[in-house]
Structures are given as C-alpha cells and as structure tokens.
Amino acid sequence: MHNATIKDLSMQLAARKISSVELSGHFINRIKHLNKKYNCYITLAEDISLRQAKAADQLRAAGKGQPLTGIPIAWKDIFCTRGWLTTCGSKMLSNFVAPYDAHAVEQLNGAGAVIIGKTNMDEFAMGSSSETSFYGPVRNPWNPDTVPGGSSGGSAAAVAARLAPGATGTDTGGSIRQPAALSGICGLKPTYGVVSRYGMIAFASSLDQGGPMARAAEDLALLMNAMAGFDARDSTSLERAREDYARDLGKPLKGLKIGLPKEFFTQGAAPGVMKAIEAAMAEYRKLGCETVEVSLPNMKLAVPVYYVLAPAEASSNLARFDGVRYGYRAPEHSDLTDMYLKTRAQGFGAEVKRRILIGTYVLSHGYYDAYYIQAQKVRRLIARDFAQAFKRCDVIMGPTSPTTAFKLGEKMNDPVQMYLNDIYTIPANLAGLPGMSIPCGFDEKGLPVGLQIIGDLFAEARMLGVAHQYQLATDWHARAPAGIE
Amino acid sequence: MIPYAAPIFKVFAAVMALKLDDVKRVAHLARVAIDEAEAQAVLAQMNDVFGLIAQMQAVDTRGVEPMSHALDVTQRLRADSVTEADQSAAFQSVAPQVEGGLYLVPKVIE
Numbered sequence: 001m002h003n004a005t006i007k008d009l010s011m012q013l014a015a016r017k018i019s020s021v022e023l024s025g026h027f028i029n030r031i032k033h034l035n036k037k038y039n040c041y042i043t044l045a046e047d048i049s050l051r052q053a054k055a056a057d058q059l060r061a062a063g064k065g066q067p068l069t070g071i072p073i074a075w076k077d078i079f080c081t082r083g084w085l086t087t088c089g090s091k092m093l094s095n096f097v098a099p100y101d102a103h104a105v106e107q108l109n110g111a112g113a114v115i116i117g118k119t120n121m122d123e124f125a126m127g128s129s130s131e132t133s134f135y136g137p138v139r140n141p142w143n144p145d146t147v148p149g150g151s152s153g154g155s156a157a158a159v160a161a162r163l164a165p166g167a168t169g170t171d172t173g174g175s176i177r178q179p180a181a182l183s184g185i186c187g188l189k190p191t192y193g194v195v196s197r198y199g200m201i202a203f204a205s206s207l208d209q210g211g212p213m214a215r216a217a218e219d220l221a222l223l224m225n226a227m228a229g230f231d232a233r234d235s236t237s238l239e240r241a242r243e244d245y246a247r248d249l250g251k252p253l254k255g256l257k258i259g260l261p262k263e264f265f266t267q268g269a270a271p272g273v274m275k276a277i278e279a280a281m282a283e284y285r286k287l288g289c290e291t292v293e294v295s296l297p298n299m300k301l302a303v304p305v306y307y308v309l310a311p312a313e314a315s316s317n318l319a320r321f322d323g324v325r326y327g328y329r330a331p332e333h334s335d336l337t338d339m340y341l342k343t344r345a346q347g348f349g350a351e352v353k354r355r356i357l358i359g360t361y362v363l364s365h366g367y368y369d370a371y372y373i374q375a376q377k378v379r380r381l382i383a384r385d386f387a388q389a390f391k392r393c394d395v396i397m398g399p400t401s402p403t404t405a406f407k408l409g410e411k412m413n414d415p416v417q418m419y420l421n422d423i424y425t426i427p428a429n430l431a432g433l434p435g436m437s438i439p440c441g442f443d444e445k446g447l448p449v450g451l452q453i454i455g456d457l458f459a460e461a462r463m464l465g466v467a468h469q470y471q472l473a474t475d476w477h478a479r480a481p482a483g484i485e
Numbered sequence: 486m487i488p489y490a491a492p493i494f495k496v497f498a499a500v501m502a503l504k505l506d507d508v509k510r511v512a513h514l515a516r517v518a519i520d521e522a523e524a525q526a527v528l529a530q531m532n533d534v535f536g537l538i539a540q541m542q543a544v545d546t547r548g549v550e551p552m553s554h555a556l557d558v559t560q561r562l563r564a565d566s567v568t569e570a571d572q573s574a575a576f577q578s579v580a581p582q583v584e585g586g587l588y589l590v591p592k593v594i595e
Binding site: 095096097099100191192193206232235236238239298300301303304305307308315319322323324325326327328329333334335336337338339340341342344345348353354356357358359360361362364370371373374375376377378379380381383414415416419430431432433457 | 503507508511512513514515516517518519527530531533534535536537538539540541542544546549550551552553554555556558560561563572575576578579580581582588590591592593
C-alpha cells in the first residue's frame with residue numbers, strides 16, 4: 001500500500017478496494033515503527049488523523065469523494081494545523097498548539113485529505129540539511145549517515161521512506177527542491193503568490209512559497225489542484241482563475257525548447273551530479289526536445305543577494321517571538337527587556353540567531369541602502385536575466401543542488417558552505433518563478449540526483465507535463481531506498 | 486565539493502571585518518542576549534557571510550529600481566468592514582501568562 005502513488009491510492013479508494021481508515025492506519029503503524037530511524041516526524045495525532053479518515057470514508061460512501069479524499073498527507077511543521085502542536089522545528093514554539101489552520105491546510109482538508117503527522121525541519125526553515133531542528137536531525141533514507149536536505153527534510157524523508165504518499169513543504173531559497181533532490185523525490189515550488197502564505201509561519205515573506213512533495217509529477221499536480229487558490233488573508237496572494245494543474249500531463253514534448261544556462265553547467269557541481277543531468281538531457285532529446293544554451297549572467301550574485309534579503313526579512317518577522325503572546329518564555333528574568341533578551345536567547349537556536357543578527361545589521365541605521373536596497377536592485381537584475389532567457393526557451397533545466405546528500409555534521413560549522421547548497425535554487429525564488437526537482441539518476445555513491453526544471457511565471461502545468469513525460473520514459477522516480485520495501 | 490567557494494570569499498572577509506562591538510550592538514537591537522564566547526564565535530561566522538555578501542555590493546545598479554515583490558503587484562484594498570469574529574479566547578489560550586483577557590508581562594511602570 002505504501003509503495004503506491006497518490007494517484008493509485010486515489011483510484012483504490014474510489015473503487016472501495018481500500019478505506020482511508022485502513023490506509024491511514026497503515027501509515028501510522030509504519031511511522032511508529034520506522035520514525036526512530038529517520039526522525040522525520042515531530043508529531044503524530046492518531047485520533048485526529050483517524051477521525052479525518054473516517055469522515056473521508058463517509059464522503060466516498062456518499063459519492064462525494066474528490067481525488068484527494070482519504071489520502072494521508074504529511075505536513076511540514078511550519079503550517080499551522082488547528083489542534084496540532086506546530087513547532088517550526090524550534091524550542092520557541094515547542095508548546096504552541098495552533099489555534100487555526102493555514103489556508104493550504106483548509107484547502108487540503110476541504111478536499112478530504114488526512115493529516116497524517118507534522119514533519120521535522122530546519123528551525124524556522126533556516127537551513128539546507130534539516131540538522132538545525134530543536135527535535136534533532138532528520139536522516140536520509142538512502143543513507144542514514146547523510147542529511148535529507150532542508151529545510152523541508154522531514155517531508156522529503158517521509159515520502160522517500162514511504163512514511164507518507166505525499167507531503168507539503170515551503171521553499172524560500174530551495175527548501176522544497178533541494179531536499180526533494182537529496183532524498184530522491186519530486187517537489188514543486190509554485191510561482192510566488194499561487195499558494196497562500198496565511199498560517200505558514202513566516203521566514204522571508206517576499207520569497208516564501210508553499211508547495212507539494214511526492215514521488216511522481218502527476219501526484220504533485222493532484223496536490224497543486226487543492227493547495228493553490230486565492231486567499232484574501234495573504235496580501236500577496238494572487239487573484240487568478242482556478243486552473244487544472246494536470247491539464248498538460250499528456251502533452252507530447254516534441255519541439256519543446258529546453259534552456260540550459262551555461263552558468264549552471266560551469267559552476268562547480270560534482271561530476272556525479274553532472275553525469276546524471278547530461279543523461280537526462282539526452283533522454284529529453286530522445287523525447288523530441290531541443291536544448292539551447294542560455295545565460296543567467298548575474299546568477300553568481302543570487303546567494304549574496306539572498307543572504308541580505310532573507311535574514312533582513314527574517315529579523316523583522318521573528319521579532320514577534322518575544323514570550324508575550326505565544327510560545328516559549330524564559331522562566332527567570334528581572335524586567336521586560338531582560339525577559340525579551342533571555343526568551344529569545346534560549347528559545348532560538350544558533351543558526352536562527354545568526355540570521356537575526358545578520359538581518360538586524362543590514363537593516364540598521366546607515367546600512368539599509370548599502371545592503372537591503374542594493375540587494376533588491378540586484379534581485380531585479382537576476383529577474384531580468386530569466387526574462388531574457390525565456391525569450392529563447394520554454395523551460396530551463398539544470399542541477400537542483402551542486403552535490404548529492406552530504407554527511408551529517410559536515411557543513412554545520414561553516415555557514416557559507418551550507419548556504420552554497422542553494423546556489424541553483426535561490427535564483428527562482430528571487431525572480432518569483434516556479435521551480436521543481438525530479439529524480440534523474442544516482443551518483444557513484446548510490447545517492448539520488450535531482451533535475452531542476454524552472455518555468456516562466458505560472459508555467460506549473462507545463463512543467464508538470466514536462467516532468468511526467470520524462471517519468472513515463474524512465475523509472476528513477478519509482479526507485480526505493482535499500483531496505484524499504 | 487564546491488571547489489571555487491571558500492578561497493574567494495575569505496579574501497572579501499578580510500576586507501569587510503565586523504568588530505565584536507558590532508555583534509553585541511545588533512544582538513541588543515534584536516533583543517537576543519549573547520555572552521562573550523558566543524559573540525566571538527558569531528563574529529567569525531558573520532564575517533564569512535559578509536564576505537559572501539560583499540560580491541553584490543560591487544555591482545553597478547545605477548538606474549535599477551529595487552525589486553520588493555516578484556510580480557510587482559500593489560497592495561490590495563478591501564472595504565472597511567468587520568470580517569473577523571472574536572477569537573481572543575482561542576488566541577490567548579496559547580499565551581504564556583494571561584489574566585482577565587490581558588497578556589501579563591513584567592512590570593514596566595513603577
């Protein structure tokens with residue numbers, strides 16, 4: 001049951017071959033049995049999950065089932081889920097039971113999906129390895145000595161280990177795509193504004209975007225159909241007509257122009273990664289696509305720009321955690337200022353504090369123009385590069401991450417090395433473009449390689465079709481880590 | 486693993502260099518208590534990061550509009566009417582300390 005895709009499970013539920021109570025119970029049992037090994041879940045709430053499953057079965061019985069009715073979904077612990085502990089991977093929120101649902105949660109619950117658990121993540125989504133969590137590091141199912149990527153590493157590992165058929169993540173600088181790549185699954189970061197940020201704990205508001213993670217592109221399309229949509233409570237949510245993200249899945253690829261940014265192919269990706277990417281390009285050519293060289297000349301500036309904008313916005317967003325209205329409060333303090341100082345010193349981990357300090361510095365008096373405004377200007381240059389590139393191609397492809405999964409602890413003491421993991425993913429966030437990662441092979445260590453597909457604004461349906469056609473011709477996405485049957 | 490990275494950035498880091506007092510000052514502005522040892526450790530790491538950031542400071546951006554939003558949309562307006570129900574009890578149920586509908590904090594006025 002746990003090896004089936006969401007689409008298969010949906011058909012089995014529709015045919016009443018299985019019930020959601022059986023299916024959800026099966027995943028809960030697997031999680032109880034295997035979570036010790038991977039640490040991908042922070043919280044289970046079996047009673048809530050099974051209540052939802054029962055309601056889903058009743059909907060199906062009444063003929064009111066939708067594609068996701070009864071499907072268990074793992075939620076990154078950054079999404080507020082009413083009645084569930086919602087920690088964001090932080091001690092600061094280790095006692096926070098969300099009093100309301102995020103918009104994306106409402107949408108999937110409304111479609112009858114079951115919340116199977118809340119997944120582990122880098123604290124406040126700040127990281128590329130899922131090691132900064134207050135709840136301990138997540139381990140990669142392909143090799144438990146390595147990281148699953150981050151920050152949505154718990155969701156990625158859960159899907160890879162068959163502890164959920166699908167999951168959600170958020171992507172500020174690559175946090176859906178990079179863990180999808182390192183964990184050998186599929187993940188999509190939609191165009192900025194397509195999925196509401198309401199109830200998604202804010203990190204860097206001009207970049208944060210929620211999206212789906214699963215084992216097949218067609219499953220991502222099913223999840224997108226429920227997750228996307230206008231929401232007045234998010235001031236940057238886009239008012240657009242509903243669309244069917246599965247509409248291009250069957251579209252042949254003949255004549256599709258794939259842009260290959262030369263900077264993606266010359267800047268430092270590991271040989272094992274490049275070999276798999278080249279093989280994927282050969283496969284796409286076999287499917288009738290044409291590859292053309294394009295250029296993103298300002299790409300090397302993306303990481304520096306991001307490490308001004310994201311910490312600046314984070315330092316502002318995280319000012320709300322002061323021990324007054326929710327979350328942790330330091331037990332001992334002399335006065336109000338001391339309470340703030342100690343609450344934040346004790347409640348936040350090292351990486352979060354580091355980013356708050358960087359952000360506070362770049363926004364402080366005398367530095368704002370030199371850092372924040374300059375970064376916003378360079379951001380526009382990067383966005384313009386993409387606009388130029390898309391005049392010559394339909395989609396852009398390249399590696400998702402410069403390396404495959406690295407060892408736990410390897411980059412924890414060197415923030416700059418950790419930040420460079422996101423060199424290929426950050427540009428799409430800065431430009432607001434949709435980006436996805438799909439499995440396209442393995443390196444010499446047997447670790448999965450992710451192929452990144454970047455589309456123009458609102459090109460998600462086309463990108464999902466481009467991914468799905470590749471997945472019809474190859475089986476990388478269907479491979480399971482050793483020992484997981 | 487990423488061979489081009491480290492050496493280039495160290496050069497910039499030497500040029501920039503924040504001082505320990507800068508770290509202590511921003512830590513206080515951000516209301517994060519920090520001790521001497523922690524400040525020392527963070528200083529080195531912040532200088533590495535600012536070394537990275539220095540690359541974008543050299544770029545000529547004269548005449549370029551800052552980009553604050555990916556799609557350059559403007560703020561949506563709505564009618565000035567009540568849309569939210571009163572949920573103060575639910576929201577206060579997760580607060581560290583409340584009394585009579587008020588959030589309690591240490592005394593600020595003598």
